[in-house]
Amino acid sequence: MLAMEDPTLHQLRLLLTLAEELHFKRAASKLYLTQPALSQQIRSLEQRLGVQFFARTSRRVELTATGKALLPLVKQVVDATENLRNAASRSAIGDTRLRLGVCENVAPLEATRSVLGAISGLYPCLGPEIHVFDFAEQMTALENGKIDAAFVYLPVPEGLHSEPLTTEPRLVAVASSDPLARRSSVSLADLADIPVVSLASDMFKAGRDFWAADPRPDGSAVRYTDHHVSRFESLLSMASFGGAIAFVPSVAARLYPRPDLRYLQVRDLPDCTLGVVWPATDHAKPHITALRDIARQVHSQAVLAGSVQNLTRLLELESTYC
Structure with a gap:
């Protein structure tokens, strides 16, 4: 009797994606693989x-009669493995709700x-419970265990562990009546004499400094408004009145036009x-471990998506100028 080697779970997942797309290029793109790598894995599985x-x-890829017959069994194996992993994770986590x-x-x-x-899909026992805070309240809630x-x-x-999720540029928000508003970009030197909207005084210093770009590259200190804000909408409103600016994540331009x-x-x-953070002393707790693993997966997907976008731009430039 012919000896067979067991397929890997990874290969079975690739098989399901190719069976869904019936197109090596589309399947490879969806899996963030090259076509040769996907083809090699499928040949190895077969x-x-x-x-x-x-x-x-x-011109085309089709499931064979054998492939159609075995595909439901492949899906059962993948689903059963996922169910086993999720059940084991839930057992380790217990009934703790993630706040x-x-x-x-x-x-x-x-x-x-x-x-x-x-979290909701993989660990429904975790909840999660969502609490909405302003900038300062959130740090206090972490410190006191709320x-x-x-x-x-x-x-x-210090004392908080962070897992990054996404990285983006920072923009400056200025009043539409400000002469700077006619520009598409500025430098920090262009903003040297303009006060920055001050964040709540009870925010930790490193955070306040970062979001004010204080000190500036030449070492000069930043001037702040007398009025302090603790919510994002208030930050934008203060900048909109003129005479002050606010540095914000680039996504704000889309979310807060x-x-x-x-x-x-x-x-x-x-x-x-942007990251997800928790007290470093809680790092080994099962519900935090689950959160960490999810955060790392989201971050890796964001990095892959960014790499694909950058590669696409490069290929477009090559096709235009080469």
């Missing part, structure tokens, strides 16, 4: 099982929603990173 799942021609904090400006973000959706973790833009105070504001690129301003 050799291990001693059957041919697909009939390939220069998560969000501020209004991060609640609608795709990365935030992806993490929340994954919440287990929070979605925040980095940096964060306002006729009284303009969002400008700042050529020499470093990017910002």
Whole structure:
């Protein structure tokens, strides 16, 4: 009798995707693989099982009769493995509900929603419970144990562990009546004499400094408004009145379009990173471990998506100029 080698779960997942797409290029793109890599894995799977799942021609890919017959069994194996993993995770986690904090400006973000959706789908026993805070309240809630973790833009105070989710540029928000509003971009030197909207005084210093770009590259200190804000909408409103500016994540231009504001690129301003954070002392707790794993998966998908977008832009440039 012919000895067969067991297929890997990874190969079975690739098989299901190709069976759904029936197109190597589309399937490879969906899986973030090259076509040769996908073809090699499918050939290895067929050799291990001693059957041919697909009939390939220069124009199309079709499931063979054997492939159609075995496909439901392949799906059962993949589903059973997923169910086993999820059951084991739920058993380890127990009935602990995950209490998560969000501020209004991060609640609608795709990365935030992806993490929340994954928690609900993979670990329904975790909840999660969502608590909405302003900037300062959220850090206090983490410190006093009112919440287990929070979605925040980095940096964060010492004693908190962070897992990055996405990175994006920072923009400057200026009043639409400001002469700078006629520009498409500025430098920090162009903003040197304009006060920055001051965040709540009880926010930790490193965070306040980061979101004010204080000090500036030449070492000069930043001037602040006398009025302090603790919510994102208040931050934007203060900038819209004129005479002050606010540095914000680039996604704000899409989520908070306002006729009284303009969002400008700042050529020499470093990017910002959204992350999920929790007390470092809780790092080994099962529900935090589950959150960490999900955050890392969301981050890796964001990095892959960004790499694909960058590659697409490069290929478009090559086709235009080469």
